Amino acid sequence: MHVRRPATLASLAAELGVSRTTVSNAYNRPDQLSPELRRRVLETARRLGYPGPDPVARSLRTRKAGAVGLLLTENLSYAFRDPAALGFLEGLALACEGAGQGLHLVPVNPEREDVAAVHRAGVDGFVVYSVPDDDPHLAAVLSRPVPTVVADQPHVEGVDRVGIDDRAAITVLADRLIALGHRRVGVVCMRLARDRNDGFATVERAHNAHFHVQRARLAGLEDSFSAVGVDWKRVPVVERFDHSVASGASAAAQLLDADPEVTALICTSDILALGALTEARRRGLRVPQDLTVTGFDGITDADRVGLTTVRQPVLEKGRAAGKLLLASVDPTRPRQITLDTELVLGSTAAPPRTAEERWFGP
Amino acid sequence: MHVRRPATLASLAAELGVSRTTVSNAYNRPDQLSPELRRRVLETARRLGYPGPDPVARSLRTRKAGAVGLLLTENLSYAFRDPAALGFLEGLALACEGAGQGLHLVPVNPEREDVAAVHRAGVDGFVVYSVPDDDPHLAAVLSRPVPTVVADQPHVEGVDRVGIDDRAAITVLADRLIALGHRRVGVVCMRLARDRNDGFATVERAHNAHFHVQRARLAGLEDSFSAVGVDWKRVPVVERFDHSVASGASAAAQLLDADPEVTALICTSDILALGALTEARRRGLRVPQDLTVTGFDGITDADRVGLTTVRQPVLEKGRAAGKLLLASVDPTRPRQITLDTELVLGSTAAPPRTAEERWFGP
DNA sequence: TGGATTGACCGTAACGGTTCAGAACCAATT
DNA sequence: AATTGGTTCTGAACCGTTACGGTCAATCCA
Known part of the structure; x- marks a missing residue:
């Protein structure tokens, strides 16, 4: 017994004594041939094990891949x-x-x-x-x-392109923090470029970030805080290559170690913010009394913990x-x-404690 | 200016005065032609806006779609x-x-x-x-x-096929519950067929389920409980078409309404079990003291709430x-x-309360 | 009854590549 | 000088289908 080559539209047509077009029509344009012939075609196809027109050949001809x-x-x-x-x-x-x-x-x-x-x-x-x-x-x-x-x-x-106005969206959040009185803030962000840089990011690096979203969010923050006289060059920005809760936690730790006076941690994603919350808890910092934490995205878990964030319709x-x-x-x-975003006022943002409060309690 | 037809391998070859084979080789077999010619081919391609060999045509010829x-x-x-x-x-x-x-x-x-x-x-x-x-x-x-x-x-x-031994896996769990003393149990399962049936499922329906996984799990339960003399026909099985936490909750409610004497709710997925836990809480039933709840899958959320379940390596x-x-x-x-599964002893399974306890407290 | 319309089917020409057997050429070996 | 071997390139077949523009006979209409 020889290896039977798989049936094709052509071999099916030959078997039936009709043209290839007709067989093709049997599958694609039933109205182009008599029901009787169509029935015969389909039946012969079954008998010969013909699985129907080859999708790749069809794609080539029709210029559609589907x-x-x-x-x-x-x-x-x-x-x-x-x-x-x-x-x-x-x-x-x-x-x-x-x-x-x-x-x-x-x-x-x-x-x-x-x-x-x-x-x-x-x-x-x-x-x-x-x-x-x-x-x-x-x-x-x-x-x-x-x-x-x-x-x-x-x-x-x-x-x-489809997206949101990241810069404007985070500005609303930043202005809220400013209104609450925060001036000494830190930022935790996702990777800014293809190379791994787990640590502080320079202003330069932020401006040249190859991830537009991160660049825009950082720019929005810079807009808002610069406008009220905060020297943006002094604002610590910690970057993490991996996007995970653990990364958020370690970034928060690194930031708080370097600058314990920070009153608010602005994270460019909820995932990172969840990590920041973990780290705050670990340090015995109460949120929001001792530390304000914010996120971005509006994911379900953020909602559950009452994170102050920006919701976007993903x-x-x-x-x-x-x-x-x-x-x-x-x-x-x-x-x-460009889709709309919405500021979500959770329970993780509050006015910063004064210096006195920090030392002597509220 | 006329509409320029997109460049093809053939037009590129014509432009260069070489054969199509050579152009093809420039892309697929660089060692088959001189570096100099290859450079020329690629450069001309760029000039003519030729995007490289068409993937569909290639797939047709090579019989690989990738x-x-x-x-x-x-x-x-x-x-x-x-x-x-x-x-x-x-x-x-x-x-x-x-x-x-x-x-x-x-x-x-x-x-x-x-x-x-x-x-x-x-x-x-x-x-x-x-x-x-x-x-x-x-x-x-x-x-x-x-x-x-x-x-x-x-x-x-x-x-x-790749999968787990659902029947054996849930048997381990069932035997555990039996060892704890549960005899009066209820089951919450996912859809058993293509038609929607939100409610009790007959033994027949379970046996003929078109979802193998559900069929096997129910069969495993039947094996275990029948073996210790439980009349499986009397065990309530509630089915839900949608697979969600809410479904789990409503199914649990339906089941507990119909048979309040049930001491354990066996759910065929963790998602459903999470819903059952919600419903138990809503009713003021303490888990596991008043009610045992088990799941299946071993998802992260189940781990978080300490659900007793069967973990499978998804x-x-x-x-x-x-x-x-x-x-x-x-x-x-x-x-x-067939992959291995593992019984996860969480904190949602305990011995059933005796009748006295149910009335007078522990 | 002649002309137009309709239904059923066919032949040919793509669609855009890859592949394989060989041709042409040149340098090195015998 | 003939052989060998290697590199570089070519020609033609083939992948399986659908689009396009027909043909041809049967039917319809006035």
Whole structure:
């Protein structure tokens, strides 16, 4: 018994004595042939074990892959553990599902800078999320002749984008702290560039950050505090490469060790803020009486502990990114979507204690 | 100015006056042509805006898509909200990433039974997770001529599978409860079939459940309790279609209303168990003194509240599924992988109160 | 009854690559 | 001078499908 080559549309047509077109129509345009012939085609297909038109060949011919590519940060686990990223992912998946499009997660090899996977992905467009704006994978995506939507993280001129106004959003929070009386603050932020720098970040590094979101949030803080006379160069900013609660805790520790006079810890994400809260508790600092802690994102866990933060609609963001991409054929669609944010007044922010209070209690 | 047709490998070759083969080699086999020519090819490509070989055309020729398809349950949000599913997804994504393969989430339209997306997906294989075993999408996947791995949820004869021994795993837990003295128990389980049935499930329905995992767990419980003389037909089993904490709470309420004498609530997932705990608290029942509650999965939140449960390695399961699929070319690979589980003795299980205690306190 | 319309089907030409067997050329070896 | 070996490049076949523009016979209408 010889190895039977898998049936194709052509072999099926030959078997039936009809043209390939007819077999194709049997699958794609039932109205183009008589029900009787169609029945015969489908039956013969079953008999020959023909699984239906090959999706790849069809994609080549129709120039449609039926899938959207998603380029994520190097660290995949980050995406699956960070509630904000997860919300985005869910929203995007919902949008794709609604349009009957697949969602193709592009593998990014953390070790080698292997851009090949981007070129290998058979997709009709890309969504790029949480990638530094000098990432070679991003460049590879942009070199592909398909529409691309960037979701607030990589900042690229002229590319469709959905996101929030990070700078303005955190300004509202900062002004709140200022109104409460905080002048001596510290900042805990996520990684600012592709290289690992677990420690203090210079103003320069912050200004040149390759993660737009972090850059914008730090800029917003600088705006607000500079405006009331705080010398921003003296404000300690601690950076962490890994985005985790533990990172937030260790960053808070490092910051408080270096500058115990700080009255408020502004964290650029809720995850980091949760870590800061842990560290405060460990040190016996009461929040908010002894220390104010704020976050950003508005994740569920933040809500649970009553964190003062900025809420952003992460799921909506993902959905908007998907819709924007899938509407690329429409020239009248918006090219940028900026979603609203909301200040969440939790219970982790209060006026700073005076120097007297710090020594003698309230 | 006319619309310039996008450059192709052929047009590039023509422009350079070389063969298509050479251009192809410039991208895929740099050692097959002189560095000088290669440089020229790449430079001309840049000049003409040629983005490199088309991934779909390449896939057609090489018969490799470079991606793995993932078929998930109808409700996508479920996958992104359920920690166990998420762990699986992460593990699978890691395996794919490690092998440089993309992960293609197949869109499943919950409304229409539209199987077309399965046929349209250009993938080298499928992983199927958390799908009823009579789902038409599953049938569509199996009809495709690519390797398939099933991850413990759909039960299909002869198909590669990775999972745990649900029946044996829950038996260990059940025997523990039996040893503690529980005889009057109730069960809260997830959906047993594709139709919605929020309420009590008959023994029949449980035996015929289309979700293998639920069927196996209920069978394990039946094994254990029947063995010590409990009449399984009288044990209340409450089913919920949606898998959420709220569902767990309402199911627990329904069960306790119907049978207040129950001393232990056995839930077939931690999520449901968390809901049961909520409901117990709402009723003023102390756990475990007044009521024993158990779960299944071993998610992080369960650990936090000290839930007595069965831990299964969800991330490892996803990774194993990916590895199994990607090793399909190897005929010596295992066809089935069964991972170990572990009983987690939390603080939500204790001996039942005696009748006296129930009335007069301990 | 002639002309237009409709339904059913077909032939050809892409779609954009990869692959493999060999041709052409040159240098080194026998 | 003939052989060998290596490098560099080419030609043609092939991957499996769908788009496009037909043909042809049957039906409809006035």
